[in-house]
Amino acid sequence: MDLAVPPRPKTLKIRGGQSDSSARILSYKIWEAIIQGKAGGHPADIKMMWVLGSNPVNQMPDTNKCHQAFKKLEFVLVHEQYMSATAKFADILLPVNTWMEREDYAAPWLGAPYYAYANKAIDPLGESRSDLEICTELAARLGIQGFNDKTEEEWLRHLIAEMPDIPDYDEFKRKGIHKVQLAEPFVAFKAQIEDPENNPFATPSGKIEIYSQTLADMNDPKIPPIPKYFDAEENWNQPLARRYPLQFISTHFRRRVHAQYDNLPWLRRVEPQALWINPVDAQPRGIKDGDLVKVFNDRGVVMTPAWVTERIMPGVVHLAEGGNYHPDEQGIDRGGNPNVLTSSEPSPLGSNVDNSCLVEVQRA
Template sequence: MSKCNSKQYESDVMVVPTSCLHNCGGRCLLRVHVRDGEIIRVESDNGAEPQLRACARGRSYRKRLYAPDRLKYPMRRVGERGEGKFERISWEEALDKVASEMLRIRDAYGNSAILLLAGSGNAGGTIHGPGPVKHMLAAFGGFTNTWGVPSFEGTIFASLATYGTPNTGNSEDDFLNSRMIIMWGWNPAETIQGQITNPYLARVREQGTRIVAVDPRYTDSAALFAQQWIPTRPGTDVAMLIAMAHVIITSNLQDQAFIDRYTIGFNQYRDYVLGVEDGVPKTPQWAEAITGVPATVIADLAHEYATSKPAALVFGLGPARSAMGEQCARAANVLTVITGNVGIHGGYACGAMFYDAGGRTRRRRPAESRNPVEQGRPPIRSALYKLEEAPVPNTAQIHGNKAYDAILKGRSGGYPADIKMVYVVADNPINQRDNVSKAVKAFRSLEFVVVHEQFMTATASFADILLPVNTFMERGDIASSPQAHFYLPGIIESRYESKSDWEICRELSKKLGISETFGDKTEDELLDQTARARGLDYKVLKRDGFIKTNWSEPIVAFKSQIEDPENNLFPTRSGKIEIYCEHIAEMDNPLLPPIPKYVNHWESFDDPLVARYPLQLITSHYKLRTHSIYFNIPWLKEIEPHSIWINTADAQARGISDGDLVDVYNDRGRIRIPARVTERVMPGVVNLYQGAWYIPDENGVDRGGCANMLTKDEHSPGGAYPFNTALVQVELAPQG
């Protein structure tokens, strides 16, 4: 364990360690300089390696904390929903109104009429964010909840189906043991997928290890680390992965001994790949017509990967955010399996990439939901409910991407409830779920909306009561990552009249007649309890600010299962890696085959809709935002203005020059945004970074550049959000 103390370097300045707590994929160390109760500077880790160094987002946090447009006090809507017209009221008035509306709606329609839309924007710790709201609503008699994680639901499904667990990753230091790394749709230089990933990838590159990037874009990660970039059409990754399997199997390069000992279902997969099942061999030539990748490139990559063992194929979360997302994630898992690159140093099992460290144990699901509305309800048809580590969505829940449809249609549309009220916490759902236009229509139809927020986001502007919440700089908490545990001390007093989610729910519960829900423990007592549950000494953590986790050798997922399979079964139903998943087969859904397959889907490159909307849209994560957080920070906007990436050939065909204002549109909406003409995105594909704020003009054209104006509110058969499945057209914006 290594640790770092707060210290005073000037008589009136204290440096306090804390952690950045928004959902970017990392937990970085911030060293916050405080003078007279005001934060004057934010630095990052300057201690021992490996350093947990913050990016521009974390370093800019002072600008966010003291932003002039922070929400300062509770407000009540006085204009139309979405106008953003509010009046200031007291906390007493605000909570009285929320309580009276919750009681009215419960008594008139039942608890299921209250829909919770909760995200991870103001979360990341232990006692704030959605947790206290869920606890309060359950004590109130229940609520309608959503299922599906926008970031990685398809990947989680694939991990569970193959391995029985989402804990499939190796620690980042193990990349030093790889002879080859394939970064497939993985862009850690921008997404910060783990705080220490990039330093280790830099060392891997310096030692001469071969790195290949497969992605529709030439990402920052490709530019920094890779020797080769292979662009592939969005939504077709599974075809290329299956064609690589064809090359490996027909060349007898698979690790047959590994397959025979640790897996089930290889014969069924082989028959599909070779065309025995359907008469269509999945050759590189077959895949070339689908992916746009030359057959020779596919074959060469397959040979190189299969003969470079140990090799790490790291399949990012982005490709699985598509209409058939679980299929490509499963195909990536299976490719690592048939080459024997699972459970060994230098290999990688793909999957959800989580790994256990610091003595933490795997999460087990509760025996039954604590939400009374859900109790006794059966699992949904696509749930992997027989697996111990699987979340189990039930029929009382609504997929998050169908929430707006459910609000508008209710039980008559086949949904489990007639929604009359929405409670929003740590989320900006109008902006961050697919199909903004439908979201606007749905929110306007509701009887009551309450929102916890820090800024006037798109969702906040639709609230009836708007409650200002504080930031992680203004409240106590504990946060953990594989690399460290952090104590967040609440460095300054809460700005203006903002409160924490926990404080709001504790006070609101009293007005709802459930005052016992939060008891009489203080925030500090709750954090002490949390620390002890994690095996941490709370006094030491408070004193030192953070404790870095050390391990004697790189962590390797499934190492014990491979080294001692008789005593360490995989947490699947069979106890082995499941290339063929019987649990999926029992669902009897042709769109969810028990082996990974290429399944064509709506708004793909060959959809007839390309006659009207010929460009495939991807909505990548952005290095200067965490979803919609930080959009309004001037420092970050100066680094790189928001724009849509379009290939030079596609731009020339439309008379578009770099910097021109263009319209991007389809049947769901239209945005107006500058064009970035570049060779860093493949022809036929445009990239629009997700998270920009929805700012409609008088004609309904979004001037903020919100990607979800253009995306479809559906989900894959396994629950993936299809943020990267959409067809659009781009043209010069009207003059004037």
């Protein structure tokens, strides 16, 4: 990839930043980058994708644009445990093992004073390997020297040895958990409170910035220097709402972890994937509880059962994220995947906004 590209004029200057090169792609614009390439102003013409630890076809917004991008790629390599929506696009599909078939450790997602060690429960099934083993063997075949000189356990010992919180690897592995004994209760920003001069925040002023001069200097009305409410990009106040009058939302589902476990029949029976719709919206559309409905907008069409319920407000419908993308011959998704409908257009500062859009619903 050519890194000799002009700097971005709106790159945020923060402490520790070393480069303002624009040779990068926002994750939610990756489909456009693949489809358009350099001709569309992107830093590279992407030829291949190597996917591991992810299911982007299912979990990233604007699934049909994603479908188009994957078909343009010359080569797709995927590590997977089952035939996911992304795995179906693979030219080569490598069987990766599960977390139950390898050693690992983890810290809490949002931080807490303990660590967990995941002892391997069983040996890897069939010919499956860990991501580390796959990448190490591929590196050797590709002639990449010095890629990896350690086994899985050697890496774990090396990483944990550099962590002052865990004094003994073998004891940590035996117990499966290590609780960090704090000398005193944790207080957020304690150093900045007690000695702000020598402990500045990672902002241009070194302080908590309610008003950001950096954002003010960008002079972009969509990026105000002080927090301000904006309507969602697709909302009831837009002309688009005349065609698509329902605000669509998508949240996490208690029976899945994103798309994981969606292929378990007994979990699907316990809580089916279904569109939540208020009786106020269902009745004029002739929709009854359990009816198959068509949910659609300009980006795509999803067919899914309806759950007519007062647990969602009128004018709003809901479909949980993670439903497995399963298009029929006409490209209509039959798996209840909300990302067929969501937009990949990010917020002005680059955040994802794929949990809300406008749709219409009809009885199938």
